[in-house]
Amino acid sequence: MQTVSSVLDAISDVGRDATRGGYSRGVFTPAESSLREWFTAEAETRGLAVETDRNGILWAWWDVTAGRDGALVTGSHLDSVPGGGAFDGPLGVASALVAVDLLRERGVRPQRSLAVAVFPEEEGSRFGVSCLGSRLLTGTLDPDHVRSLTDPDGITFADASRAAGLDPAHLGRDEEAIARIGDFVELHVEQGRGLIDLDSAVAIGSTMLGHGRWRLSITGQGNHAGTTLMADRADPLVAAAQVVLAVRKAAAEQDGARATVGRLQPVPGGTNVIASRVELWLDVRHEDDAVTAALLERIHGQAQKICAFEGCRATLTEESRSGTVHFDGALQRTLGNALGRSFPGAPTLPTGAGHDAGILGAVAPTAMLFVRNPTGVSHSPEEFVERDDADAGATALADVLDDLL
Template identity: 60%
Template sequence: MTTSELLSAIDGVGTDRRRGGFSRHAFDPAEMELREWFAEQAEARDLRVTTDRNANLWAWWGEPGDDAVVTGSHLDSVPGGGAFDGPLGVVSSLAAVDSLRASGFVPRRPLAVVVFAEEEGGRFGVPCLGSRLLAGTIDPDKARGLRDPDGVSFADAMRSAGMRADRVGRDEEALRRIGQFVELHVEQGRGLVDLERPVAVASSILAHGRWRFRFSGQGNHAGATLITDRRDPMLPASRLVLAARRAAAGVEGARATVGRLVPNPGGTNVIPSTVDLWLDARSPTDAATRSVVDELTERAREFAAEEGCEVVVTEESYGDTVHFQPALRDELSGLLEDAPLLPTGAGHDAGILAAEVPTAMLFVRNPTGVSHAPEEHAEFADCEAGAQALARVLEHLAR
């Protein structure tokens, strides 16, 4: 099957009629339906499907074994995300297997397709949670205690999906089985559009993380409380949103984004008692990213004090700058002669695994340059070019 046919098969799953696009989050009905769909597709190709202790799905061509060539991506999305972020990498992996099988290729090394759990962090707040658990870069107790907006813990969500939460954590056996990992992904930017190329090889990932700022004041009546008597946490929170733009503008290549702000209790005629604000900060270096966050932490404390409020800052996730293994990167670049090298500002499971095993990434052109939104897109011809490039890579590595 082609990538377009495979994407069309899941097009109705998780449609978000309020936001547009798709909302598919870890262990919710849409994501569970996609997990079942992937297992069915894998089994139809005689791939052996297993689920590891961290809820990641594996589909093996032949018997599972060490030093395997692994590819894949994720099936979950951000709230109201596009159709390609994550699923394109999964369906391209299946299409690459079809292409290799049709050519008569038989891998000499074990070969697997993996679907990582909760890559976007759309439900439990920590991105790349499945790969972080696998690599041991997040404490298992912290992961089990993560809660979604409805108060459901990651542990309870796993159990409701029929999985054990007591076994999550670093998985030495699974890591040992990954000889090399290659992830295909739709490009999240305009690099390939400007270079007029359909496929690229990734060079690096920006240092990035997420921080929660909780501003606490005094909840009260919107009509009965004089302005001079207020301790309104919405004011320092809103000032921080503006400060984030200014802080990032002062550091070359930096980005700072507030995409989520939650007042409690959230009534129209209520002064909030707390306001939670999440900051996403990224830049080409660890030092620059930390500099932006440090500046904003200082500003947040100043803004809170001026309103008679308090603020607590919590780092929820962080990843240093990732430079993909030069030997594997150059090997793929030489194999795919027309594929340029591109950095990315987006985080990926491949970036988490890069500290443990040789990893690489392929990007497929996105003509809109838009991602994490319904307008995200990739043309049919470019999707097929990406799947064929991935098939070439897998054939080369699995010989």
């Protein structure tokens, strides 16, 4: 039987980013398409029947004797952030495949159907909306809006999905797929230090912080860098620099808040050109959705003041928002009982990261398992999982699935 690490070793060269380090595996890119082909081959090798639904979600079915409605579903995603680590997403997919191997080795005969699912564009790194596949499935995104989304090269989601073999006309809430999900359990690398500090290989997820993404467009006056006196400038990049500092200050003053500017794009972007516009992307998170909203309002107000002082204008546009999610209590107890036999004392941890399990919680009971990351670093090439911990995670997932089956 394969280990989790040996399964992941097969894709260790797919999507490597020579510039950023780590991996860049945007949805519908050649790298992500190769990973989808890899998953399909791995699933079919195990005798799983693979299909793609109208929103681009892959489903690999172990047993459909009991019918597909109300199935037990596990899995994660294969796309990455730019320059991301090797485990964010693929660990959950590989662990699900190995968990199926373990269940078969134990002689488990499912009393309900089991599917391993792969959700596209979880990170939102290409089209700017996180958990896009699960949001489409659950109907929390307008399909017309999604079809019109563009990547940095100006390619629309409609065109990219069509090139990947989907019909963009059929994107949107999928009642048939929703009915399939009786319970959903997602395994994921922990994206913080919780398990390091608790000296545990695995943990059960409790809550997922509410978070959102916004685009702040700051417009000024584009001009020549050599002929425009400093006093005559309306430089949106100067305003944007001050906004970045204001974001950090506002979040630091609010207990438990996180706010990040992870991307900033001056237009036109020439070295000897004063920018005419700066696009700035903002990520804000807090466990209390009202606090998130208030923090965003404070940041927006500060941005408007800064821009007015610099002779610029600021426009804020929401790209996505999710409230705080409390994972299903009964399912958490089931996970606790299952892990209590093999992993006594497995802790329960909240997560500040977003996951498809949080989106799917609106239509079905969902739960999460986290596997220790000894670096405590994620969304970075430094993200890591020890081989023994990866196998411990797959065993924990198999124990949970065994009980739920």
